Amino acid sequence: MSEAENPVFVRGRxxxxVRARxxxxxxxxxxxxxxVLKELIxxxxxxxENPSPGGKKGKGD
Structure with a gap:
């Protein structure tokens, strides 16, 4: 995140x-x-956003 970019809230359940752990x-x-959440996102x-060569997107597709 750049210095000029304002942080915002992201909500999820x-x-x-899991939250406690x-x-x-x-x-x-x-x-x-x-x-940590920012790194994971x-x-x-x-x-x-950058699919691997060969057209495979990854797990679950």
């Missing part, structure tokens, strides 16, 4: 147990939950 693991690693976008 996961089971409470995510929160605890982020805390154990000294990571901010928002930073960016990785997903890289994989899905």
């Amino acid at each position: 996961v089971p409470e147990s 995510f929160k605890a693991t982020c805390a154990l690693e000294g990571r901010d939950m928002s930073d 960016e990785k997903w976008l890289e994989e899905h």
Whole structure:
């Protein structure tokens, strides 16, 4: 994210147990939950916005 870009909220639903595990693991690693989510979203976008050669998109397609 560039300095000029304003952060926004992204909402989603996961089971409470998943959120608790995510929160605890982020805390154990000294990571901010928002930073980890941003990394995961960016990785997903890289994989899905730039399809691999041969026309295969990946799992689930």
